[in-house]
Amino acid sequence: MEIKKILLLSALTTVAVNSYAEIRIGVVSSSTGPVAMVGIPQRNTVALLPKMIGGEKVTYISLDDASDPTASVKAVNKLINETNVDAIIGPSGSPNANAVIGTIAKAQVPLLAPVGTSTVVLPMNEQRKWVFKTTQNDELIAEALVDDMVKRNIKTLGFIGTADPYGENWSKVVSNLAAKKGIKVTQKESFQRQDTSLTGQALKLIAGKPQAILVAAPGSSAVTPQVALYDRGYRGQMYQTHGAALDQFLKLGGKKVENTILAASLMLVINEVANTHPSKAIALKYMNNYKKAYGEYPATFGANVYDAGLLLEKAIPIALKQSKPGNVKFRQALRSALEQTKELAATQGVYNMTPMDHSGFDKRGRVMITVKNGQWTLLK
Incomplete structure (x- = not known):
């Protein structure tokens, strides 16, 4: 009887530890509404993000804000207060991302924003230091x-x-x-x-x-x-x-x-890009996996979410050395680790983050493109 009690206590302890160690990532995308062309490939990309990082299970909680900044704030509050997420990817639109900066900064939850405008990370201040941008400034x-x-x-x-x-x-x-x-x-x-x-x-x-x-x-x-x-x-x-x-x-x-x-992004003209480009193989892997899952190649906006996954995959093991997930200490460590990202090749380019640069792209993150005969082509 005593042995059974010990085994039961051990099992319960294991469940509690595993539950505590689970990494929860919130995702807010505009899969409906005016920004849906951007949000749908971003939502779809969630299924391709890593399920295990640093030996810990990663769970993604995905919400749709219907392209509405007010709904973005509600979704972010829900993820923070009800799900206790360790980081958030999103929202899809620039107004939406700007609308949630105050919320994520107050809760000290890193935000990986797959949006166009650099106003989410510039000028850098106490609030924006919690935002990391996965597109070119x-x-x-x-x-x-x-x-x-x-x-x-x-x-x-x-x-x-x-x-x-x-x-x-x-x-x-x-x-x-x-x-x-x-x-x-x-x-x-x-x-x-x-x-x-x-x-x-x-x-x-x-x-x-x-x-x-x-x-x-x-x-x-x-x-x-x-x-x-x-x-x-x-x-x-x-x-x-x-x-x-x-x-x-x-x-x-x-x-x-x-x-x-x-x-x-080089993804628009991937077949014309030299094989030596540090992002080509990674972009092709993402594009092929997306097509296998959904029957078509993704818009480049989906790659911004995929890159968020790559950034987290590199930063989370560093943060785990400081704390288990599910608390502010882990989130602070994760923010610090993201800020120290160096030479991380991803689908869009190469990330080199600093305390003042939370986008981190250089000229490897862009190519000049034109439209010829109804197709994207490298500008020569």
Whole structure:
């Protein structure tokens, strides 16, 4: 009888330890609503993330915020207060990610944000130090675009972006870079992601007679302004940000987006990238596994979630040396470990984090791409 008691106590202790050691990762994606083209591949990618890290089981709790920043805050609160997650991946949209920064900072839960705008990590402060961004910062992409404009002797530029943190930050970044290179921004316009008619903005942009126009918008919303400009006769050089880096852009835009130039992930032109690129093999592995699971290749936005998994896979074993999961000490150790990431090759590029740089990409995290015959191709 005494032996049975000991065995029972031992079993209960084992269950308690295993339960305590379980790592819980929350995921918030916009798999419905206006940002669904971004959110669906991100949600689908969760199934491809590591199930064991550092010898411990990893459980993912995935929630949909329907592209609504208010719902993002509710989802993050739920994950923190009801599930006691150790980290969160998401949300999908830039306004959504900005909306949750205060919540995750107060709870001291690391957030791996797969969003476009660099405002989630810049300027660095006590709140943003809990955010790590798994996409290229606007400045890195904008620098490549403006350099291309200089090569083409472009002196005047029109700009149209979404009326949210993504478009607003792009407006600031590209204006500053353009001014330094002697490029005049002739007109700036904005629009809501859900807008279907942009006639007024298109006519104002065309009236300024710019040699080129840059559209700063994520997902399907990147197509609308470019189509409006084309339909009203604009034939200058069109540029897009990495927010347009998805095949739906080509399908929705058709011939009206031909010759567009953008700087984005190598995944769009993976077969044209040299085998020596540190990200190529990793990107191909992700793409092939995604296709095996879902019957199609993923949009590059899904890779931002996959990279979050790679970052956690590297950082969690370091944090486990400080504490077991499920408490603030572990989360603090995890945040510190993420910040010390060095030369981590992933699908989008190579991460080198510092206390002031929570995106960590360098020029290996972008390639110049154009649209030729309805296909993405390396710009040569």
